[in-house]
Amino acid sequence: MSLSAENEREFDLFITDLNGNLRGKRIPVNSLDKVMDEGVKLPRSVLGFDFWGDDVLDNGLVFETGDSDGVCMPVHDEVVEVPWAEVPRGQVMAMMFNPDGTPFSADPRQVLSGVVARFKALGLTPVVATELEFYLMDGQSEETQRPRPPVLVEGHGRRLKATDCYSIDEMDCLSAFFTEVREACDIQGVPADTIISELGPGQFEINLNHVANPMLAGDQAVMFKRLIKGIARKQGYSATFMAKPYAKKSGNGMHVHFSLLDENGNNVFDNGGDEGTDVMRHAVGGLMQTMSSSMLTFAPHMNSYRRFMSGAHAPTFASWGYENRTVALRIPESPPVARRIEHRVSGADANPYLVLASILAGALYGIENKIEPPAPITGDAYTDDSADRTQTLPNKWDDATDRFSQSDVLKEYLGETFVRVYTAAKRQEQRKLHEQISDIEYEAYLGLL
Numbered sequence: 001m002s003l004s005a006e007n008e009r010e011f012d013l014f015i016t017d018l019n020g021n022l023r024g025k026r027i028p029v030n031s032l033d034k035v036m037d038e039g040v041k042l043p044r045s046v047l048g049f050d051f052w053g054d055d056v057l058d059n060g061l062v063f064e065t066g067d068s069d070g071v072c073m074p075v076h077d078e079v080v081e082v083p084w085a086e087v088p089r090g091q092v093m094a095m096m097f098n099p100d101g102t103p104f105s106a107d108p109r110q111v112l113s114g115v116v117a118r119f120k121a122l123g124l125t126p127v128v129a130t131e132l133e134f135y136l137m138d139g140q141s142e143e144t145q146r147p148r149p150p151v152l153v154e155g156h157g158r159r160l161k162a163t164d165c166y167s168i169d170e171m172d173c174l175s176a177f178f179t180e181v182r183e184a185c186d187i188q189g190v191p192a193d194t195i196i197s198e199l200g201p202g203q204f205e206i207n208l209n210h211v212a213n214p215m216l217a218g219d220q221a222v223m224f225k226r227l228i229k230g231i232a233r234k235q236g237y238s239a240t241f242m243a244k245p246y247a248k249k250s251g252n253g254m255h256v257h258f259s260l261l262d263e264n265g266n267n268v269f270d271n272g273g274d275e276g277t278d279v280m281r282h283a284v285g286g287l288m289q290t291m292s293s294s295m296l297t298f299a300p301h302m303n304s305y306r307r308f309m310s311g312a313h314a315p316t317f318a319s320w321g322y323e324n325r326t327v328a329l330r331i332p333e334s335p336p337v338a339r340r341i342e343h344r345v346s347g348a349d350a351n352p353y354l355v356l357a358s359i360l361a362g363a364l365y366g367i368e369n370k371i372e373p374p375a376p377i378t379g380d381a382y383t384d385d386s387a388d389r390t391q392t393l394p395n396k397w398d399d400a401t402d403r404f405s406q407s408d409v410l411k412e413y414l415g416e417t418f419v420r421v422y423t424a425a426k427r428q429e430q431r432k433l434h435e436q437i438s439d440i441e442y443e444a445y446l447g448l449l
C-alpha cells in the first residue's frame, strides 16, 4: 500500500454501516504497513448504530458474539489523498472479516461481493455506472426552521430556483464548489462525468462513468458522497443525499446503469438492434419480480417513500420501457454495443453497496430462471390506464420491511444472515421513529382535542 501524497500524516480507514454511514478510525501514517498486513479491528456493532446514537442493533448477531471485533482489511492498494481536508490526510476503504478470515456477512460490501462472485462463476462481469443527486443548502430558514437552498453569493444574490434546471448560470454562480469537486474526483479516482443542475432549487446530479467492476463502482459512489459533503461543509454549505428534503420539490435519486460482459468482453444485452437480447429481457423480468422485496434497500428510510410521487420522475410501480423516464427500468436509447438497463428506483439516501447487490441479484434471478417481463410501457406510466400495474411497490416503509424479510430470493442471493440483520436494523429504526411525537401532531391536536 502506498500514499498518494508524501506529506500525509494520518489516514482514515472506513467501512459503511448498514445505512451507508462511514465508520472507521483515523490512523497515524507510521501504522500504515501494520494496517496493510493486519487490518483494523472494529466492534461489529459499528454496522448498526441507530440514528439517535443511544442503541446498537439488537439482532443477536452483535450480542451473541459479545460484540467482539471484526477485522477491517483495506480493499485498495493506495491511500488516496483527501484534498478538502484542512491538513494533509488520506483515506482507504475496507471490508469486514471474521477473525478466522471468512467474510462478515452483515458488511454491505461483503453482501455485494457475494453477488458479484455468482456472476464471475458464470463468466459474466457486470458493468455499472451510478448517478447521484443531492441538494446544496446553506442553513435553516428562520421562518420555517427548515433547510433552505443556498444564496448565490458569487452571482447576483438571488436564491436558487426550480427554474434553474439545466442552468449553466447557476453552475457559474457555484463554480468554486464545482471546481473543487471536479479536482477532488480527479485526485481520488472517482470518475465524475457530467454535472447537471437538477429540477429542485439547489439540486444537482453528477454522473459517474461506467466501470466493469461493481465493487469499485460501489466504492466510488461512497467516496463521492463523502467528497460532496466534505467540500460543501468546507465552503460553508451543507449537502444532503436525503431522498426527499422538501415535500413539494424533486427528490434525490440514485440511478444505476448496468450491462453484462461475457468472457470475450462482449455486452450480452447487445443483439445488434434496439430491443436488446433475451438475456436483457430476463434480467428485466427478474428485476421486476424482485423489486417489491428489494424496495427496503432502494428506499431504506421513512423519508425515502415520499420520493415516489406521480410526475416526479420517480417510479410508482414496477414497470419498464424503452427511452421512458416515467418507468422503474429504462432501456436508454444508445448504440447497440452500449445496450443497458437504467434502474431508477433507488433514492440517493440508500447504501450504494446494497443497491448494487439487490439490483444484480434481481437481474441474475431473472436470467437464471428465464423470467419474462410484462409488455414495456410506451407512454406516461403515471397516467396510462392500460399499463400492467399488478407489480405494485410497497409505498410504506413497514410494508417494505415485511416483504424484504420474507423474500426467499433475497435470502438466497444476499444471504440469510444479512436479511435477518438488516430487517432487525430497520425494525429498530421504525420503532424509534414511531416513538417520537412530531411537531405537526402538537400543532394539529394539542389545543384542539
Ligand SMILES: NC(=O)CC[C@H](N)C(=O)O
Pocket (backbone or CB within 6 Å): 133, 205, 250, 251, 252, 253, 254, 307, 312, 313, 314, 325, 344
Ligand atoms: N434525473 C431525473 O430523471 C430525476 C430523478 C428524480 N429526481 C428522482 O427522484 O429519481
